[in-house]
């Protein structure tokens with residue numbers, strides 16, 4: 315049974331839900347607005363109500379009720395996702411998990427931490443640092459661990475430490491009918507039955523609501539060094555990144571920014587970086603180890619025309635550089651006041667990266683839209699960032715055509731339409747193109763088994 319039209323709650327339903335969550339339900343206009351939009355260029359859609367939950371038990375009761383009443387439920391972390399994920403396209407409730415923000419247990423000996431879904435990544439890292447630990451996955455937004463789990467998020471350190479798919483060991487989740495399940499164990503290895511953990515990671519709130527997560531964490535390295543190198547062209551920088559990965563140097567971060575992105579971050583973060591295609595690096599290890607890594611990387615970059623190689627172990631400079639990289643999305647928007655941005659998220663096998671970036675660059679150069687290219691190139695993932703005027707919605711069709719053209723080329727070369735942002739409402743057709751009818755049919759049958767009434771985030775991942 316699929317939900318096919320908008321559901322608005324009756325007074326009796328609001329009252330019943332209110333009684334399940336000690337009155338934490340709101341139909342206040344500004345609360346509905348803040349839960350009816352995300353960072354995508356999709357037009358906003360308000361939920362009928364916002365329900366704020368504090369425990370797995372409350373989530374279970376709310377879901378059991380909504381399942382019986384056919385009320386759509388869209389989980390909400392901080393709404394930083396980029397493909398219309400949190401938009402309640404069929405009304406119903408937005409289930410806000412942001413107040414489930416307890417860090418339940420830090421286990422330094424096991425290098426794990428267990429958190430509630432609403433814990434934000436920066437708060438988690440602040441707390442972990444007291445034990446000399448850090449959680450590595452670092453999307454540009456201060457997202458919740460529940461949201462990051464549900465989108466299969468990644469970040470600048472994925473090349474070294476992995477994405478959410480590698481770092482979620484165990485989770486507690488609530489199925490559409492209110493059943494609570496525990497998937498995974500706190501072990502590094504697991505071969506027990508179907509991998510429900512990784513089924514739920516990246517399922518975008520369409521299969522279950524995640525309430526608790528156990529993550530891998532790492533010891534803060536003895537030394538961290540940052541480095542920068544400039545290149546004559548985008549292609550040279552990408553080729554250098556590929557060669558560095560192939561050389562086996564243990565880089566912790568390797569990010570590419572084109573000249574426009576550098577211009578944007580200079581203006582936004584008060585930096586004076588040369589406006590040229592640039593690779594940013596980070597190395598983690600012993601003082602001697604990071605120095606050796608930096609030397610090898612400098613040699614490789616120079617083979618590809620890299621110049622002005624600078625490196626530092628000074629903590630303030632390192633942080634400033636990486637903060638600027640993390641702000642690149644906001645810097646790109648700030649450069650065009652009043653505009654919105656559409657970000658692509660292609661990932662390709664490393665050997666195809668230079669071709670993929672060249673195709674994207676050519677397609678964008680032929681378009682009238684301001685744009686920039688940046689990405690986590692060492693893991694084959696890059697973003698094009700296309701600026702659009704929200705007062706001209708007709709631009710969206712033209713941009714979709716451009717991104718579709720790029721994505722089709724990426725898929726044809728064995729890549730994926732999304733390395734880390736997910737499908738949401740924006741990449742449904744691309745998923746079909748990439749995975750094919752039969753694979754999408756399997757996904758739909760899993761959805762039907764776990765959520766037979768289709769209440770969980772309807773209209774996302776597939777139609």
Ligand SMILES: Cc1cc2nc3c(=O)[nH]c(=O)nc-3n(C[C@H](O)[C@H](O)[C@H](O)COP(=O)(O)OP(=O)(O)OC[C@H]3O[C@@H](n4cnc5c(N)ncnc54)[C@H](O)[C@@H]3O)c2cc1C
Pocket residue numbers: 352353388389390391392393394395396399400411431452453454455457458459460461462463464465466467468469470518519520522523524525643644734735771
């Ligand atoms: C400036 C900027 C930079 C970004 N950089 C990156 C990046 O480098 N890498 C990257 O991967 N992403 C990036 N993103 C996208 C975004 O931060 C991630 O998708 C993040 O994982 C979303 O987390 P959130 O808490 O905002 O989740 P939300 O946006 O609130 O939700 C995301 C999806 O997960 C579902 N969901 C949320 N919580 C739960 C839960 N507890 N249980 C079940 N489903 C749930 C929602 O229904 C929705 O479908 C960036 C976004 C911005 C704005």
